[in-house]
Amino acid sequence: MSDFAWGVVAALVKSIIIIVALLTAFAYMTLIERRVLARFQRRVGPNRAGPLGLLQPVADALKMAFKEQFMPGRAFRFTFLLAPALSVFVALTAFAVIPLGDRTTWGTSPIARAWAPFVSDINVGILYTLAISSLAVYGIVLAGWSSGNHYSLLGALRSAAQMVSYEVSIGLSVAGVLMFAGTLNMVDIVHAQVHQGIWYILAQPLGFILYGIAAIAEVNRAPFDLPEAEQELVAGYLTEFSGLRWSLFQMAEYINMITTSSVLATLFLGGWTLGALHGILGAPFIWYGIKVAFFLFIFIWLRATLPRIRYDQLMRFGWQVLLPLSVLNALCTAAVVAFDLQWWVSGLIGLFIILVVSIIYYLRLRAHRQVDKSGIVPKSTGLDQVLPASVRLVNIDPSQPPTSPTHATEPAATTP
Amino acid sequence: MVAGDIAFLVLATVAVASAFGVVTFRNPIYSMLSLILNLLSLAFFFLTLESIFVATIQVLIYAGAVMVLFLFVVTMLTPKGGGISGPDRLRWQWTAGIGLAIILAGGLIISLLNGSIADGAKVAGMNGLSAAVARYGNAQAFGEALFHGFSFPFEVTGVLLVIAVLGAVVLSRRFAHE
Numbered sequence: 001m002s003d004f005a006w007g008v009v010a011a012l013v014k015s016i017i018i019i020v021a022l023l024t025a026f027a028y029m030t031l032i033e034r035r036v037l038a039r040f041q042r043r044v045g046p047n048r049a050g051p052l053g054l055l056q057p058v059a060d061a062l063k064m065a066f067k068e069q070f071m072p073g074r075a076f077r078f079t080f081l082l083a084p085a086l087s088v089f090v091a092l093t094a095f096a097v098i099p100l101g102d103r104t105t106w107g108t109s110p111i112a113r114a115w116a117p118f119v120s121d122i123n124v125g126i127l128y129t130l131a132i133s134s135l136a137v138y139g140i141v142l143a144g145w146s147s148g149n150h151y152s153l154l155g156a157l158r159s160a161a162q163m164v165s166y167e168v169s170i171g172l173s174v175a176g177v178l179m180f181a182g183t184l185n186m187v188d189i190v191h192a193q194v195h196q197g198i199w200y201i202l203a204q205p206l207g208f209i210l211y212g213i214a215a216i217a218e219v220n221r222a223p224f225d226l227p228e229a230e231q232e233l234v235a236g237y238l239t240e241f242s243g244l245r246w247s248l249f250q251m252a253e254y255i256n257m258i259t260t261s262s263v264l265a266t267l268f269l270g271g272w273t274l275g276a277l278h279g280i281l282g283a284p285f286i287w288y289g290i291k292v293a294f295f296l297f298i299f300i301w302l303r304a305t306l307p308r309i310r311y312d313q314l315m316r317f318g319w320q321v322l323l324p325l326s327v328l329n330a331l332c333t334a335a336v337v338a339f340d341l342q343w344w345v346s347g348l349i350g351l352f353i354i355l356v357v358s359i360i361y362y363l364r365l366r367a368h369r370q371v372d373k374s375g376i377v378p379k380s381t382g383l384d385q386v387l388p389a390s391v392r393l394v395n396i397d398p399s400q401p402p403t404s405p406t407h408a409t410e411p412a413a414t415t416p
Numbered sequence: 417m418v419a420g421d422i423a424f425l426v427l428a429t430v431a432v433a434s435a436f437g438v439v440t441f442r443n444p445i446y447s448m449l450s451l452i453l454n455l456l457s458l459a460f461f462f463l464t465l466e467s468i469f470v471a472t473i474q475v476l477i478y479a480g481a482v483m484v485l486f487l488f489v490v491t492m493l494t495p496k497g498g499g500i501s502g503p504d505r506l507r508w509q510w511t512a513g514i515g516l517a518i519i520l521a522g523g524l525i526i527s528l529l530n531g532s533i534a535d536g537a538k539v540a541g542m543n544g545l546s547a548a549v550a551r552y553g554n555a556q557a558f559g560e561a562l563f564h565g566f567s568f569p570f571e572v573t574g575v576l577l578v579i580a581v582l583g584a585v586v587l588s589r590r591f592a593h594e
Contacts, residue, residue: 079445123554127472134480138452138487145445145491153491160488164481184555 003110010114018119019092026254027057033300040304060247067243074148075240083146084245087139087252091259094132097125098262099187101272101284117285118187125186126174129263130167133218136256137163140220143249144237155236158226158311165318166217166224172326173210176333177267180204180343190271196343201268203343206329206350208268212298214322215264217314219256222303226311261295262288321357328353423464431457439513444490448483455479469554 031046031053038045049055071080101117122128137160144156177200178184181192193199201208217224226236238249265271269291272284309317329350336346434457437450455478462471548557562570 076445079449122468124469124472127469127476127555131472131476131480134476134484137484141484141487141491142445157488157492160484164484164488167481 003114006111007114011119014115014117014119015096018095022092022095022255022258023251025258026251027061029254029257029296030060030250031056032296033303036297036300037304040301064244064247069243069245070240072148072240076146076148079142079146080240081245083139083143084241084248084252086142087136088248088255090132090136090139091252091255094129094136095255095259095262096120097122097128097186098259098266099190099271100288102190103187105284121185121187124184126178126184126189126263126267129186129259130171130174133256133259134163134167136218136252139249139252140237143241147237147240149240152237152239155226155239159220159237162220162224162226162314162318163218165315166214166322169210169214169318169322169326170218172323172330173207173214174267175330176204176207176346179330179333179337180346186266186271190266190273193270194273198343199268199270203346204268204329204333204350205347206325206353207333208264209354210322210326210329211267212264214318214326215260216299216302217318219253219260221253221257221299223306223308224314225308226314257296257299258292261292261299264295265291325353325357420464423460427457427460427464431461448486448490451486452479452483455483466549467554469558 034056035045035047035053045053046056047053049059071077096119099118099121103113103116103121105117106112106115140159141156144152144154144159147153177189180196180200180203181189183189183192220226238246241249265288271291272288274283274287332349332353333346336343336349431454434450434454438447438454441447441450455474459471459474459479462468462474548560
């Protein structure tokens, strides 16, 4: 067979291996997440099925497979069936360019290079991941719309707005790393970090934090999991999905988490490398696995710690805080790269901006606390800053101290 | 028939069929899904031309950003039950549309076949681009062209987009005195 045919075979086999690995990782991520969350809440978590609960994913899968797959009578059949498949397809496809090791992991011969541990080594790697993950919103919006249910539609529309808003920040916060690396290729970005002798988290602390926050919003995880808010939207776009279709959406969410963690590890923590220790056979996978596991743990930690933020807070944070800071980060990095300054200049600028933003945030938080203690919101700040009209449920005169809410509620005479 | 020809035929069929679907579906969501399919098949056309950068940008901008906003509006405004009911009030446009399509296709065929674009120019342009891609790589060749050869049009387009954004803000903003 020719080299081209061997390349095709290698790509197909590697795709299958990665899909199987991702699905296994998804199954055990659900278990790990439940166990870790339980620890955070001083519980034990699922530990009955098998030793340490290790067979729990199998039990869950069996249960899901035998559940009834319900479809509402008013659902649009085609899109209702398409949406979960689309979500998983997009999640799996985005992983194709993530490098788990170097091009020469198995040796330098052409055949060894064809079997290098990534599906594709393309020139526009990071852009490809961004492009494919920007399609993830279709699965959610189509699911919400085709359910024929207002709550699902609202959840889906929130998700569309959220993902579009945070995608802009993702693109801009990655730009800093790309300027340092001078390439879009994922493997070459890691090589650039080895060559310059640093991990880009040191040169791009602000970019790292911005990308991390925006990525959590992009994969709809807590505290940005508004699309599936149980209290307000009865789990949003997921409401009408059950059985295997529901677990397909869960699968997409966890695989997106793994992809995002891999991108974070590759761009900011040097991917599969760790000093000179990545030369040993098999070691790259261990370093890569540790780094990804670290970010996955942070995902779970944030979910256990932070309450869900309100929709207006989410939008204001995305457009008024995250986006300007991303632009600032891109500008400062561009200046550092253009004037050929050392990498630590960019790092110090980033840390300085983080410090300033934290101080401003702390001062504003203190001002809010003082308002709360007196019980009266002063006219100068206005209630609109505390709670905008779009999310306020009752009309309150901000100059009056809060009284019992009975006069504000409507009389319950109009029963349907 | 070589693989490239088969790929072209499949992609061309998908592109034309999905473009036809955009205007014929009665349910706006399905029209929009066909438009997304159409844009994706265009991205695959760029891939067959070995321009992976343009293909990725096509997906990122059109399928990933522009169409999501379309989806946002369409899902919110689609009437209950999905499709547009009642008789087709725009039936007369079919005749006009087919007439215009014939004129457009004829014009394109004539301009391609009678050599109004000089063969030398096509070959020179193609060779120059291939050489640049081979020398720098895909994204780099595109950036080189954008920021060196075409920097002025690029800047002007940027200004135009800023003006459009400012216009949208002015038009949609509710002022305090209103």
